[in-house]
Structures are given as structure tokens and as C-alpha cells.
Amino acid sequence: MISQVFILSSKGDHLIYKDFRGESGSDAVGVFYEKVTALTGDQPPVVMSHKDLHFVHVRQGGLYWVATTTADSSPFTIIEFLNRLAALVKDYCGSLSEKSVQMNFALIYELLDEVVDYGYIQTTSSDVLKNFIQTEAVSSRPFSLFDLSNVGLVQKQLSRRLGFFSFQGGKSEIFVDVIERMSVVIGSNGMLMKADVEGEIRVKCYLPNCSEMRIGLNEEFSIGKSQLRGYGAAVRVDEVSFHQMVRLDEFDSHRILRLCPSQGEQTVMQYQLSDDLPSAPPFRLFPTIERDSGGRLLMYLKLRCDLPPKRFSTFHNLSSPDQSAELKPQSRAVVWKIPRFTGGTQLSALFKLEVPGLSSASLLEVGPVGLSFELPKLTATGVQIRFLRLSPVQPGPSQRWVRYVTHSDSYTIRI
Amino acid sequence: MQEWANQLCENRQFGSKMTDSKYFTTTKKGEIFELKAELNSDKKEKKKEAVKKVIASMTVGKDVSALFPDVVNCMQTDNLELKKLVYLYLMNYAKSQPDMAIMAVNTFVKDCEDPNPLIRALAVRTMGCIRVDKITEYLCEPLRKCLKDEDPYVRKTAAVCVAKLHDINAQLVEDQGFLDTLKDLISDSNPMVVANAVAALSEIAESHPNSNLLDLNPQTINKLLTALNECTEWGQIFILDCLANYTPRDDRESQSICERVTPRLSHANSAVVLSAVKVLMKFMEMLPKDLDYYGTLLKKLAPPLVTLLSAEPELQYVALRNINLIVQRRPEILKHEMKVFFVKYNDPIYVKLEKLDIMIRLASQANIAQVLAELKEYATEVDVDFVRKAVRAIGRCAIKVEQSAERCVSTLLDLIQTKVNYVVQEAIVVIKDIFRKYPNKYESVIATLCENLDSLDEPEARAAMIWIVGEYAERIDNADELLESFLEGFHDESTQVQLQLLTAIVKLFLKKPTETQELVQQVLSLATQDSDNPDLRDRGYIYWRLLSTDPVAAKEVVLAEKPLISEETDLIEPTLLEELICHIGTLASVYHKPPSAFVEGSRGVQHKRLPGSAGSGESVESPDTGSAAGVSDAPPAVIPSQGDLLGDLLNLDLAPPATTTGPPPPTSSGMQMGAMDLLGGGLDSLLGGDLGGSPAMGAGFGAPPAGMPASFNAPVSGGLDDLFDLGGGVGMPSGAYSPPKSIWLPAMKAKGLEISGTFARRAGVVQMEMTLTNKAMSVMTDFAIQFNRNSFGLAPAGPLQVLTPVSPNQSIEVALPLNTVGPVMKMEPLNNLQVAVKNNIDVFYFSCQYPISMLFVEDGKMERQVFLATWKDIPNDNESQFQIKDCHLSSDAASSKLQGSNIFTIAKRTVDGQDMLYQSTKLTNGIWVLAELRVQAGNPNYTVSLKCRAPEVAQCVFQSYEAVLKN
DSSP states (O other), X not given: OOOEEEEEOTTOOEEEEEESSOOSOTTHHHHHHHHHHHOOTTSOOSEEEETTEEEEEEEETTEEEEEEESSOOOHHHHHHHHHHHHHHHHHHHSSOSHHHHHHTHHHHHHHHHHHEETXXXXXXXXXXXXXXXXXXXXXXXXXXXXXXXXXXXHHHHHHHHHHXXXXXXXXXXXXXXEEEEEEEEEOTTSOEEEEEEEEEEEEEEEOSSOOEEEEEXXXXXXXXXXXXXXXXXXXXXXXXXXXXXXXXXXXXXXXXXXXXXXXXXXXXXXXXXXXXXSSOOSEEEEEEEEXXXXXXXXXXXXXXXXXXXXXXXXXXXXXXXXXXXXXXXXXXXXXXXXXXXXXXXXXXXXEEEEOTTOOTTHHHHOOOEEEOOEEETOOSSOOOEEEEEEESOOOSOEEEEEEEXXXXXXXXXXX | OHHHHHHHHHHHHHHHOOSGGGGGSOOOTTHHHHHHHHHTOSOHHHHHHHHHHHHHHHHTTOOOGGGHHHHHHTTSOXXXXXXXXXXXXXXXXXXXXXXXXXXXXXXXXHHTTOSSHHHHHHHHHHHHHSOOHHHHHHHHHHHHHHHTXXXXXXXXXXXXXXXXXXXXXXXXXXXXXHHHHHHHHTTOSSHHHHHHHHHHHHHHHHHSXXXXXXXXXXXXXXXXXXXXXXXXXXXXXXXXXXXXXXXXXSHHHHHHHHHHHGGGGXXXXXHHHHHHHHHHHHHHTTSOTTSHHHHHHHHHHHHHHHHHTTXXXXXXXXXXXXXXXXXXXXXXXXXXXXXXXXXXXXXXXHHHHHHHHHHHHHOOTTTHHHHHHHHHHHTTSSOHHHHHHHHHHHHHHHHHOGGGHHHHHHHHHHHHHTOOHHHHHHHHHHHHHHHHHSTTTSGGGHHHHHHTGGGOOSHHHHHHHHHHHHHTGGGOTTHHXXXXXXXXXXXXXXXXXXXXHHHHHHHHHHHSTTTOHHHHHHHHHHHHHSOOOHHHHHHHHHHHHHHHHOHHHHHHHHTOOOOOOOGGGGSOOHHHHHHHHTTTTSHHHHHTSOGGGTSTTOHHHHTSOOOXXXXXXXXXXXXXXXXXXXXXXXXXXXXXXXXXXXXXXXXSTTOOOGGGOSSOOOSOHHHHHHHHHHHHHHHHHHHHHHTTXXXXXXXXXXXXXXXXXXXXXXXXXXXXHHHHTGGGOOOOOOOOSSOOOEEEEOGGGTTTEEEEEEEEEETTEEEEEEEEEEOSSSOBOOOEEEEOOBTTOOEESSOOOOXXXXXXXXXXXXXXXXXXXXXXXOOSSTTEEEEEEEOSSOEEEEEEEOOGGGGBOTTOOOOHHHHHHHHHHSOGGGEEEEEEOSOOOOHHHHHHHHHHTTOEEEEXXXXXXXXXXXXXXXXXXXXXXXXXXXXXXXXXXXXXXEEESSGGGHHHHHHHHXXXXXX
């Protein structure tokens, strides 16, 4: 059960404060800010307690979203809730910032009233909320684009709906993003030791009246180790979870997700794959590390991109002239930045480091290489959106976007 | 796109000036008046703007309660936005203005009849949030209607309102029959209503543990399971948490519930997943392990747990804390998933450390190679803390997986080769543990360790190295040289190293007596004469005496076989683990503490405790310790001399004429101050230990012990006295529960007034029962009594009631009720009480000792779970064991006898004809004392082990045990 919810700016200003159960004083806000700013990096910030009060918080949009509780409640519930609340506020206000929260405090209080009652979370679905706020329409001024207060009742009824999504400029658009994150560990002998992919399909919907949409995935999409479908190379994942609103009656037979998208953004499907990538990892590193006669540490790094060349055919600067490298003494790291890297090519770099008191043992101390990158238009698992159908058929110009991207989560090559 | 929207917003702001942010602009004087005027304006718009401004001020913490009547006046409106704003204000301020809040009642009641369901719900919701007692009676009728409303939105709001009302006035809710209505709502057609009714009932049931409110039977469970499929994700959590409290009748029912809960495991909301895991983990206990379904279920649990690790770091951390519990309970679930717990370089440190812990728990012979390779990699990372933990983890693997020990040791040796300072030190610390686990197996590495002797600069590593040298002194040729080199800087070492060095050299001496005599004498004199650390000194004296009286015994003591250590030491105790498993997904599972330890209701366990380890010994400068023999001659546990007593009592407001006092006057003021400081200092450290939050008590007591005169002969027995006089006991009247009266103040010392008395606890009240006898020639009148500060804050609850004058040779009986809210000061012995009695003749002083059993309170019975957790939580150092001789009671008789004195038996176990009684008792100041009483049939000697966070009380408690059992 949530006792209080408050939103603080990064400087600790009170933006929103709501007490649901009258169990604890408003000085909790001050206590929280003191505690959170006194945290050192290695302390888990997730749950903090002060006397009988427990704080759970997340940071989003540079703001602290905090809930307190006095009972043995579930931190999962509270963290999930705070994330949803932030998403809701973002959906309603258009963006998350100190300013947007300040501008809409009355609206956020109203939202909070509907979302939580006496510490019990009621609903965070923007669809359901929209209904309530529609009836109480007078106050639903999502971000005050249209000042409804001085227009007549009839006009209010008309413009209310517009309000919700008109920050999209009145365009009806829908985005379906397939986002994957890769965690790879390559051993010092070049062996692939671990390769995990976490993926999600995210829908951002700004359509005024979309009652149902169907998303078709690859027919050969299969779940688990045993199940194989289709004739070609299977697209396989280990585990899938779906948003509650997704109906799966066509999923088993045709790999189709049916859903009625709410306005705003939601993750409809999440999936994981571990240790069985369909293709080779995208980058390989061939390091040589030695000590030269002058007592310097020599690091010769050769980095190869194993993606098919056509993937990045738009990039033609093979030599990558705008590379840069930097030594970060604080974190004892060398950072090598490569703005673009074409598939099928390789880059090399030689770093000479003056290390005081370098011994042969120090070579053992050279830690792993971490890569962070973004691969557009590519999914590591091979998950694809086959089609995207909306019903009823959208009148007028509507735009649909399907985007793929793979990020590195933790891509480590050991030396 | 968003930027664009922002920009647009800003433009609008300039144009229309209607956005909300302007309400936050700084305010000037007279603002309240301006607002007042605006609130009373005729224009709706202006009113609304004004209310918004008020709420903005409220949010940033300004006090706008003065506007209460004006805001309430705006309530009667058909404008819903305005109404909501006014309600928001009401909820915040109604409590501080209860009389004004009544003004709003009529509108609420009217709104509850409104045709619009949203207004009905809004009114009932807000009314419940106004926590004013007077309003509740007006709330009942509307609430009753709303509970039966046709609109589910109103019903679900009303369901929650019952919980709100119950919190304000539980009796009213029961009397009005709302609980039955709430129970009916569990069968409601709308899943949201069901979920809220379940949530409300669950909360109400928590405050009535024995009521059968949530009457869970197969029918209701079936309804809940049906609702589970339809309601929102948050509702699912309420229902799953409620299901977890149900106990199925048999394994078939258990299986069918599991089958219906399993689909929740693939929910996107991790809170739903965790609640489902909790239900499954619990119900799995009922399934026979050979059942096919059991295996299937195990398999199904792994993927969702792994999925949780792909969430953001905050959720990952919480998930890992839970997984840590699950792998301890059922390691088979995740035994194949070791790889997901390998750390990523971009994990936050707190996630890395948790993963490390789980890796070790999952380590087995099958995967140890993989784990070790991984740990070795971690040892080269940048983050020092993490590297240390990784090195330590290698040691734990060695201890856990016996077959891997050799591999671990060689990995550690590799790491020592890197010569990275902190890696080497950490490796040496864990190698010490490996030696403890596998003695006489890996001594070959000692040579390598010795090479790194000079680089060790951390106390723990130095102590570990010294331990190794001492333990294997016979195999290290130059052990004496090595230890001697440490000895040079003896005084600069930390206590840990000093203690270890002392022991190591004594070990060395016992192994090679001929060459090391000089060395051992050197260290003994360093430890006993030049050190002011009581622990070190005590240990030095013990060794010294052992060596000088009986070297054979010394050998047996010092070189005794040590128990092997095992990895079990870092596991959570099974009973606690079982409890924590029942709380998967909650705060308890993150803290790894039972909820009773941090949730309101059992605060006594958590907050009200005296400190443990910070004993009086450390801060008390003990008397000149020239020789051990001299000290042992000191009288045991002295009552403070009259001088000190007087000094303290002078500070009370009795104001006796200083010239006529009977007892000798204080010898010197310096000494007096010394006594104060001494006691004050002891208390400071006593309070400083765990009590932490309430320095107010400690603050008043004198200067820190540092400022104490060094030559002062403390009347308080130092650590050494205790050491040599353990059996001596303190001069405590060994009476019964209420001991017979003894003479406290003889007539000759008090100009003819004789006082004898005793203490008793009657109906929860401590009483001091006295007989005052006048043995003088004249009448005595005007009695008054006062206590000096004492260990438990005993103070007279009222004046001494001696109504009639006491004529010569007359005795009167007086009972003086006491309370325990007086000022606190630690006394020696703990139960000493210094009393001043005044009459028309003079002021007299005496001290007496009360049996501590009269401070045992009636609610000292601990919950079994709490007892187990607390018992485990209190360090073993705080345990003390006593013998009670010649007691001829059966264990049951003993139990009931002790119960009469508020020592409660919580559990009884019989092992090999020996009865073990587990007992708890609580002192008036909230200290819990846990006891284990062992009674062997036919043996008149009982053994009682006491555990308490404040070990000082153990001796007194034991005396009470003895007194109660023998009378």
C-alpha cells in the first residue's frame, strides 16, 4: 500500500505531494531528499527506510518520483507503478520535465486521485483513465494547448478528444519499434562465452479512433528450445511475455498479435534469447598487449565488423576519418570513438601508454574491452514485423512506421 | 515532436497567461487577503483560478489553512473541476480544522445522491479521506448506498472507503455491518470491484489476525481465480497476494490452483510475476516431489525469473534479492541458469554484488570451472570494492565446493602474482579461511604468502597473515623473526592485529618453547602493561596465568582443535528463510528481515533495545593493574561509596542541610566528578551503540570518559574483576519473586528510623513495600522519598503516603507504587537503587537492590518466528550460560512458575530426555531477554542460556531465574 506519492525536482523542490493514508507527515519529503543526496554510488538506492517509513523511488525525466509506504508492501509494485505514472504524465503533458509537471499540477493531482485510492493502485491504463477524465472533462486540460475554460460546453466536448493527442500536431501516426539489446562476452581466446538478447516491441499510437490493430511477426518465430516452425532458418527466442491487452488467439497459428492500442506508448511484447544467436556476433576484437623497450604499455587493437556489407551501404567513409580517442585517468580507461563502421571492414588502433612502475604482472591487470554501439535497421534475433493492419481502415492520411534497432547492453571482449 | 509541443506550450503561456505554472511565482505580502477576495468573487472563473493558486501554495508547503472557510464556500458548485480542486484542499486541511470540516458534510451527502456516478464516487472517496471522527457518522448512510450502487465505479470506490473508515473507527464499521457487505462484494460481477474488496478485506483482516474475515474456501478461491483473469494488472496483484494466504486442503487442490496461476508468469508487469511466483513457491510445498507436475512447474519458474533481470537496474536489484532467497530454498530452479548472473560491465555496483552472491550460491561441481574463470576476470576490474568481493567469492567457492578447493587456491595464487595491493590482501584473508576449512592441505602456499608480508597494510590482512604464521609456526622456519618484525610497531597496530599477534606468539611459544621465551615475555608485557585496551589486557593476563601455572593446560586451550568452518555460515537460517519465502516480492524480501522487524506493531524488537557489544568495559578506566593478583583482591561489584552517593543525591532537590548529614562528607570534589563521569561515560557508550536515534538520553550525562582523572580508584568493577570473579556473583538479596523484607536502613544510622522493605510487582505495577519503624524517642512526621537516577529509570509514582505521625516504637507499613519513567543512569550492580528518605529530623540515604524480575512486563511473550529470528540475530558473544543447582521441579512446573513472574515459555522441545524450554521476557525499558532452559529428568541442575542485546542484564536475570525457581 502506498502511503504518499511525491515528485521532486532534481534540486529537491516539491512539485507534487499527495498523502493517501495520513500515516506520516509531509516532512518525509525533506527526509527523502536528504537521504537520496547522501547516497554513495555503491549503495543500492532502491529502497531506503527512515524509522517506520520506507521510500521507493525512480528517476525519470530528471525528476524524483517517490512513493512511501509503512507496510510490508511490494517494491516491485511500487517501482512498476512509479514508472507507469511517469509514462502517464508524459503521455498527458507531452514531455517529462520540471516545467511540464509544474504547468500541469492540477491535472496530475487529478490523475493521482484516479490512479490510486487509499494507497491501492486502481488503474494506470490511459484508456480507462481517459474515460473518467472525459466525463470530468472540464479539468482535463492535458497541457493547456487549448484553453477550454472560456469556451462553451459544446465546444469543450468537441475539443476534448483533440487535446489528448494533438501534441502530435494533429497527424495520425503509429510507430511500431522493435528494440533489442545485446549482452555479449567474448573470452580472451576469441570464444563466444555468452550472448544474450533482450528485445521488445513497442507501440506508440497517436491515432484518433483505432479500435484494433494486428501485428504479424515472422511465421517461423518460435519459442523455447524444442519448438521449431517454418521451413527456413527459425527465428527463435527463449521466453516471451505480453502486455495484458494483447490477445493471442491468432498467435499460435499465425504469429499475429491482436490489440487495441491505447493512446500513447506501451510495450506490447518482450522476449529474451540467450546463448544461441542466429548469426555471429557483430564485432570481434584482436588485441595485442605488450611492453616495449621503453617501459611503455603497447595496445594494438584490431576491430572487425562482421555484419553483411550491404547493411551499412549508406556509409561510404571507409577510413572513418572522424575517429577519436581519449585517455580517462579517473576510470583508468582509454575511450576510442568510432562514429561509423561499415559491415565487413576492419579498423585498427595502436595505443602507447606511459604507466609508472610497469611490470610484467601489470599486463595481467589490463581489463576487458567494452563496446557500446547502435545498429539501426537490424535485429539480432531476426524478429521482423511482417505486416501491420489497422481496423477500421483509417480515413485520411495516416502514417505507420516500423523501426528496428539493436543496442549494445554490455558487449565485453576480454583480453 | 515533444520539443515542439513544449515550445508551443511556452508560446501559449505568454499569450493567454492561463497555464498553471504561473501559480508558482513568488508571492508577496497580503497574498492571503488577495486570495480571500478572489475566492469570494462572483465569477466562477476567478474562483477557480484562486483555488488553484491556493493548491499551488499548499504543494510547496505554505500554510494556507486560514482560507478554509472561503474555500469550503466554493464547494457548492456544479463545476466539476472546481469541485475536485476544493476536495483536494479539504483532504489536506480538514484534519486541522475539524469543526469547519463539518460545514462540508451536507454537500458531501447531497453529492452522494447525484445522478452522475462520477460525482457519487468522488464524494464517497473524498469523505473517506477526511480523517475527522465527527464526519464518520454522517458517512455511514451514503456509504451503505454506494456499496450497493448500480455503477461498478462507485462500488469499487465504496469498497476502498470501508477500509478507510475502518482505519478511523473500526468499531463503527463492525457495528454497521459493512464487513458483511464487503464480503458480498467478493462475488461481484465486476472484477475491479472484486479486487478492491479483496484488498480492503486483506488489510482489515491484518488488524484482526484471528477473525475469519477473509473466509477463504474453495468456492471463494474459485471466484478469485475467475476474477484474476479479467481484472487489471494491479487488481491481479491484490488477488494473488490474497491467494498466497490460503492453504489448500490437499495436493490436488494445490495443483489446480497452481495450474490457474501459472499463466501470470508471462505477464509483462514484474509485480504480477513476483506475486505469482510467491503463490507457486508456497503451494509447491504441498505437491509430492515425484509428481510429474512438480517437475513441470519447476521448469516453468525459471524463465520468468530470468526475464526479471532484463529490467532496469532498480527492478533488477529487487529481483536479485528475491532470487537470492529462491535459490536458497530451491536451488534446482535456477541451477542451469548460472550464466544470466554473470555481471555486465555496465551494471551498477549494487547489482554486481548481488549477482556475485547468487553465483556462489549456485556454484556446484558441475559449473565451478566456469564460475572461477568468471571470478578471475572480475578480479581485474577497476572497481576496488567489486574486486575485493570477487576475490572473497573465490574463497567462498573453495569452501563450498570441496572438489574445487585446489583450483581456487591456484587461482588465488595467480592473483597474488599480480601484486596489486588490495587483491593480495584480500586473497590472504580468504586463504586463511581456506586453511580453516581444509587444515594441513595447502601449506605449500605459505612461502608465497610470506613474500608479500611487507605489502600488507590493512588490519584484516595483517591479522590473517599473523594467524597463518602462528597456526603453522612449526613449519615456518623463521616464524619468530616474522612475528618479531610485527611486534616492533605493536602500539600502532589496530586491536584486531594486536590480539592476533598476542595469540600467534603464544602459539609459537607453545610449539617452540626454547627459542621464543624472550619474545613471548615481550608481547605479554606489551599487552598487559603498556596497553589500555581491556580486551587485549585481559587476554594477556589469561595467557600469562595459564603459562605460568599450567603449561599443559595452556597448550590444550591455545592449540585446541578448531571447529571447521562451512559455507552454511552465510546462509539464511531455515525458519527465517521459510518466512521470507512467504513474503516474496515485498520489502521483507529486499531487506532479508522478517516484516515484524521493520513494520509497525512490533517496534519493540527493532527500536527499543539497549546496545549490545559496547559494554562498560571499554570506556571505563580500570584501576591500576600492576599485577593480576592485586586486581583479583578487589571487592566484587561494590556499591558506590557513600561519598559518591551523597554527591549524586545533592543534585536532587532535597536540599538537605549539608552540615548535619550523617554519612561522611565527600572526600574531594574531584573524586565526585570522577564518579559522575565514569558512570555517565559508561552510559553514553551504552546508549550510543544501538539506540542511535535518541541521543537525548545520553546527552545529559557528564563529560566523555577521556576527561577523567587517571588515578581515580573506580568503585565500579573493571573488566578484570568480572574476569576473575565470574562465580562470585553480586550481593543481591536472593529472595523469591517477591523477596522477604530485609533491613535497608538500620536505626542506628538514621537517628532512630529503621526501614526494612522489599519490592513486588502487583497487577503490572511495581511496588516498593516498606516498614518504617520509629526507634527514637520523638514522633516522626513529614516523610518524603526520592530516588537517585538508576539503571531502569525507577521513580516513585506518587508521594510517600505516611498520613499519620509515627510515634516512638510504632511501625507502619507503606506501599509506594513506582513507575519507570525517571531519569536513567547505569548503576553497578545494575539493579542497585539509591534512595533518600526525609523526615522531620533529617535526610537519610541508603541503597538497596531490587530483583529484576519485578521489571518483567506482562506482554513479554514473543512470537515464535520473531524469537527465532531474534535469537539468531543476537551475536553469540552476548550469550551467557548459568547453572541453577538443586532445583527439583519438572520442566512444566518450572515453566508455569516462571510464567507467574512474566517469563514466558514460547516453545518446548525434548531431545534425548532433556527438555529445552525457549523463553522470552521483556523489561520495562523494552529490552528483550531470550532464554533457553535445559532440564534433564532426574538431574537437579538446570542450565539456562540467556541471550540479550544488552548482555549486562544477564547476570541479574539469571538471579531472578534462580530466585523464582527456588521459591
